[in-house]
Amino acid sequence: MATLERIRQRSGLLLIVIGLAMAAFILTDLLGSGSSILRNDANVVGEINDVKIEAQEFSARVDERLSLLQRQNPQQAATITRSAVANQIWNEYQEEVLIVSSYEDLGISVSNQELFERIIQNPQVRQQEGFRDQVTGSFSPAALKNYIAQIRDNSAADQNAAQAYEQWLNFEEGTHDQLLREKYLTAVRKGLYMPAAIAETDYTRRNENLSIQFFGLEYNTIPDSTLDISDSDLSAYYADHKEEFKSDNTREIAFVTFNVAASGSDKAQLKQELNNYLKPEIVNRRGSTDTLPSFYNTEDDSVFAVGRSDMPVNPVFQTKEEIAAPLDSLLFEQELGYIHGPYERNNSYVISKISEITTRPDSVQARHILISYQGANNGQSQSTRAPQEAKNLADSLMALVKEDSTQFASLAKEYTEDPGSAATGGFYDWFSPGAMVPAFNDFCFYNEPGEIGMVFTNFGIHIIQVLNQEGSNKAIKLVDIVRNIEASDATRDSIYDLASKFAARANDTSDFAALATEMGYSARPAANIEANQENILGIGANREIVRWIHNDETELGGIQLFNQDNSAFVVTQLTQIRPADYLPLDLVKDEVRAEVAKMMKAEKLTAQLEAKMGENAELSALAAEFSKEVQNQSINFGTTNLSGYGTEPKAIGMATGLADGKLSAPIAGDRAVYVVLVNNRTEAGSLNSYESEQIRLEVAMINAAPTAILESLKNSAEIEDNRKRFF
DSSP states (O other): OHHHHHHHHTHHHHHHHHHHHHHHHHHHHHTSTTOOTTOTTTTEEEEETTEEEEHHHHHHHHHHHHHHHHHHOHHHHHHOOHHHHHHHHHHHHHHHHHTGGGHHHHTOOOOHHHHHHHHHTOHHHHTOGGGBOTTTOSBOHHHHHHHHHHHHHHTTTOHHHHHHHHHHHHHHHHHHHHHHHHHHHHHHHHTOOOOHHHHHHHHHHHHOEEEEEEEEEEGGGSOGGGOOOOHHHHHHHHHHTGGGGBOOSEEEEEEEEEEOOOOHHHHHHHHHHHHHTTOSEEEOTTSOEEEOOOTTTOSOHHHHHHTTOSSOOOOOEEOGGGSOTTHHHHHTTSOTTOEEEEEEOSSEEEEEEEEEEEEEOSEEEEEEEEEOOTTTTTTTOOOOOOHHHHHHHHHHHHHHHHHOGGGHHHHHHHHOOOTTTGGGTTEEEEEOTTSSOHHHHHHHHSSOTTOEEEEEETTEEEEEEEEEEEOOEEEEEEEEEEEEOOOOHHHHHHHHHHHHHHHHHHTTOSOHHHHHHHTTOOOEEEEEEETTOSEETTTEEOHHHHHHHTOTTOOTTOEEEEEETTTEEEEEEEEEEEOSSBOOHHHHHHHHHHHHHHHHHHHHHHHHHHHHHTTOOSHHHHHHHTTOOOEEEEEOTTOOEETTTEEOHHHHHHHTTSOTTOOOOOEEOSSEEEEEEEEEEEOOOOOSOOHHHHHHHHHHHHHHHHHHHHHHHHHHSOEEEOGGGTO
16 A cells, blocks of 8 residues: 555656657657658658659559569569669659750650540550541541540540550650650750861871881789888878779678588488389388379379479470470480479479470471460560451361361461561461460471361461471370479578577678688678669679668668578678768778879889880880880770770770871880880871761760660759669
């Protein structure tokens, strides 16, 4: 009771303490990274000249683009990452804000008539069957207008019409934006001009050839330890070259990779599992023996393999020449049902069974009718026909040619959507195995002449007739059971344990690389990692690492363990933060010291050369003073490398301006100090007119204009990029 009384007496103080604690907790959360309601940029992907790009809107555009890619090209969509698409969308936003928003100020616009004229000139629009005149068969603008009116009027009541109308509006908007952009770029191009004098100079430089002799004294012949480099030397160089040390907000890391690989025990266990597929007798848990179908005696090889293989089972007939060595000689002379393996192939174990043996011609003549449909050919088909409509039409045509094959050519000319064979009635002259897509190829080479059938490919539905065949070769069909060689869970756990132990010890040491060496690992560096890049040199694609090192809360020296696509574990240390600003001298002191050392070495070597040049007027004699050999080379203004020394643009550029037969003064290049002699100069022949050169240079400027304009506008704009928080 006394205790309760004391609590009551001090309840006011207790409430204040609890209130302050809750406030501190809430404020800590609110003011934390990326979730503060007091921060205006919490849900902002970026800001371009005071225009905020909201995360919800940005993500919606990313999702829409991914969906479009999936519809148009599923194979490409499977390889592109969400962050890569986000980078594309960000570039589009920058263009919209920096260029598109200025159209109105510049008086650039597109009228409805201009828009419609551009739309009806679009080849994809003109080729649509639904937009043709029913009498003449030619494209009809009136039919197009009627289609637009129908889907617009029905969009409120019909979901398909609503979707079609939305797609049409998006198409109109895209065409409108493209027209505006073309007008803008045309205006820019009109302001580009290449003077004839510059074109002539460029032509002369590119076509004038010089024969030179030279030698160089390399900087690496002077040890760094012999140089007296003071802090004032470093400061002076830094001040004169500050622009070279401007960072784009990059990070540097050190990392150790723990590769996940199958152990010897994992491989042995996998091999044993494959061997079990060959045993007809299985001992069950009760000790009795059951006779079960094996790969030897199964009634359907493909069905047996499908449930046991890590790879798709889609066997095809192959001749001996088509089977990779050494299987060609091992398998081709064996009998039906022969099984080879398990053997290793492309990091997997395989057992192969000869499932069928047949003969195959060397070449075939055939004809076909292709019926396409919307979405065929990886989304590139121009057909507006639904897949079921295509199948119904194909069935009807199949019935006709089955009944009377003499109609095949005329029906192909009327219905086929294969531009390569329409004019010949679908006819393809002699072609070899593999010339056609697999399903088409197999029908033609494994059916008798005269056979008519239907196959499906990514191009659409094919009605095929085999006309003639030549040659006869033995072919076998192999059914493979493929098992990937992978680390078991136990092996993966043991490797993760090693990586975890290293990460734990790395947290307690200041020398990441030394610890790695001590524990028998190799630490590697990766530099200049930008906030929105996908790949890290030496690691590969890993956005999680990039996001971690660019997180404002990740401290310099921080250690983190990452999973690298289930193929490795990567222990990473953040070793350097280079903010988006001029880097302080302390951060770039090593780079500055290397450049100062190079300058000092150049001065010493130049002085040595100058001291000897008065006594040795001949290049060969001067080279002998330094025990160097004279090099011979033909160069022009576009040459980048000096033989035996590497890339030396400064030395080459100065050489092209030298007088013939006169030794150059010492030239300080990137790797050495050079002395050059021009032996011979082949002048560029003059042209009657340099108009073609003017046009070439103007075209190059015009092609570079769109990128150059955007980069120029970006450099003068205020841009805040927060994508790293979201992608």
